[in-house]
Amino acid sequence: MSIELRDVSKRFGNVNAVRNVSFSVKDGELMALLGPSGGGKTTVLRMIAGLEMPTAGDVFIRGQRVNDLSVQQRNIGFVFQNYALFKNMNVLKNIAFGLKIKKWKPADSQARIAELLKLFGLEGLEKRYPHQLSGGQRQRVAIARALAPKPSVLLLDEPFGAVDAKIRQELREWLVTLHHDLNVTTIFVTHDQEEAMEVANRIVIFSGGILEQVGAPREVYEQPANEFVARFIGVMNVLELEVRDGLARINELEFPTHGLNEGQKLRIGFRPYAVQISSDLTQYRYHGVLRRTFFLGVMLRVELELPSGLVIRARMSKEEYAHQGLENGREISFQIRQYRVLARDQAALPPENVLTYQPPPLAGENI
Amino acid sequence: MALKRFHPLPGFGLTMGFTLFYLSAIVLIPFAGLVLRACELSWRDFWHLATTDRALAAYELTFGASLVAAVVNAVFGALLAWVLVRYEFPGRRFIDAIVDFPFALPTAVAGLTLSSLFAGNGWLGRYLVPLGIKGAFTPLGVVIALTFVGLPFVVRTLQPVLQNLEREVEEASATLGAGRLRTFVSVIAPSMMPALMTGFALAFARAIGEYGSIVFISGNIPYKTEIAPYLIVMRLEEYDYRGAIALAVVLLIFSFLLLGAINLLEQWSSKFQH
């Protein structure tokens, strides 16, 4: 294990920013720390770097306990959200800084810098100062500077926050390529779940200082450990059901009671892909109207409106959509193929107890 | 002093320690020494020494002249600041730079040259003295010197405020029919007030402590043109330490009160900036 956190907590005055967080990072992995603002992820990153000290718990880098090691001694590379380039030094001096501190031989230093300039597409910009660079260039200098002394791990704090959306996409792809080429253990903090899903090998999800789930993007999406993760990652339809007359209901939808009694509440969630739609009104059990269609490239997201006014989000491919002859305003029938129970009787379920339920197929239907 | 939280930056202990050490050695200990000595005086003695007729005359001159000088600086400083910020004219940048001249010039030189200017045979004195305006060896001279010394304070405090005034507010006033003078009185002047008062207080504080320039221009005639700091020096030369200390304490107390007032003014005025 390249990096390991064991039961790490951090308090700032009265605020518990990080609570009993434990996870490990594999050698060469590209890991995302994901969560809403204030969730504790930046604090965790800074504790790994040594820019913050844990209130409790241990941090290990390459098997060595580093709590007592100062940031200078940890051999990490850190890229700040606003890049923190040295304003009075040009690009060359910025990148060379870490090498100078670690007393690299001039020849090695020059070679390394040349290598990095080429890799990051910064050739020709050596003499420029930070204020003469564009946002994207500044960021590449910041990363080059952090990587120059060959750290054992690269840490990035919201690396794509300050850039335009279009550029963000390109930089994401570039980071994945870079990581692949250099194979440095990399951890980055983001609040953008799409980014984490697209880029990372594994994601650690934080909320309110608590670690909600660790897993590969697919795992986190298909098997969210709890309601928070289910709602944070991707799109999730969430329904509040109440048990009446032997079934858990909301408006016209009916579900099993899952052991609850009359009057008790149940909260379930299901992904858009779990909704099956047909233009044949007799094919599925529930009816609704196709209210809106969103074109997202290959897939389409559709909104269904039920007679009661309830809105459900579903997803299908362009081919399926065309095949069914669908369009806005069309009446359709649908069923929910798979759902998860998020909370029973107001209490959110702990990760171990979240259920995935597959309703029995109606007679004659193809799943 | 303990840090509120862990900080990765090193050097707090070293810099803080040195700062406190240096501060104590240069500022706090001398201060304490003075206060300690002052405490050796009984209340009666203190009161007696601090309120002799000569001392009272000195206070009157010091505070009175400082007040007048501060008012003059407030009026002309505001004018100067306005002209520098709002208008373009040849030499504007030069004047802007030279406003700080009183900051840079040693007070002794200031007093020397001002007293020579206003003396009977000086460049200005030769016209003014026949008119009865005697700028040297008179309380007026004290006011003149204090005006010089405090000149930059009002100007420099007002300039940033004037620069940040929103033109749109004035334009709104004009669209509502207000003439320029009316706009100035009702709209612009009030927003200048807090900074103006701060500048005034700073000039006032500076004037009270001023010594060097006055010594040259006032003639230092007891009961007439003797300022409080000069009286302190006189008492020292007569080896009347207790008298000197009593006076010094009075000046100190007043300085601190003024400092407190200035702090409050600056806080109040910064509210208006946002």
Add this chain to the structure above:
Amino acid sequence: MAGLPKAQRHAGFKKSQRGTEEPAFVKWVLILIALAFCAVFLFLPLLNVFAQALTKGWAYYWASLTHPDSWAAIRLTLLVAAISVPLNVVFGLAAAWAIAKFDFRGKPLLITLIDLPFSVSPVVAGLMFVVLFGLQGFFGPWLDAHELKIIFAVPGIVLATVFITFPFVARELIPVMQATGTEQEQAALTLGASGWQTFWHVTLPSVKWGLIYGVILCNARAMGEFGAVSVVSGHITGLTDTLPLRVEKLYNEYNAPAAFAVASLLALLALLTLGLKTALEWKQAWEHERAQRADAPISAEETLRANDTTA
């Protein structure tokens, strides 16, 4: 706007302000009054110094300056400045580092204490040191026993000057260090730099203008201080007379031209200080403007084009 020729800029400016401007007549009256005020209180006094210094001609002027006692005063003034300014620079850097880069309780109190010498009359400051080190002072007997003189000797002058100029460098540095924040220093730490290396390579260059500015102001005040030094120096000609005190002495000896001659040196110093200060301010404003233009939001196309330098 900076690229347009001056007349064009002016015209545009005037046009947009019509309706909220004073009549030209009023403007010019105000300008003239302001100029008159400046003339009386700024220009005439300055010119007068040089005029009076030369009333007995260049030879006398030169002789006054090269008189051994004047020379001694020049040397003493330079010595005092050479000691007090570096001391206060070290203090200013240390205090600014502690205050600007760290969070601790009592910070406003510390800042107020640092400003203390500003609010004290110079004479009172001098008196404080007399109380401490004078013959009847707290340390007086001890100093006397060891044959050390502080009051009425050079050390006393240095101490008084250090006190008076105490806040100058710190006050310039603190806001500048606060404005640059701590991220660059943190970045240096992550790259392995020690505290000193970080300070030397990252912090110091970022505050260099503020530091130079503070040094200039501190020096001007150190060389020109009169009141505090007057109290502690004892006015021993040739030994404890700084330049300002020398001016006073010559004046009291009714040797006005000589007094003005020495004063002219100080006036020149003041002009030099002003000149450097203004030059620094202009340079800073220019650099600030340049940096601001570069910080403007970069459009997507610009970044794409820039990113296209990837070979």
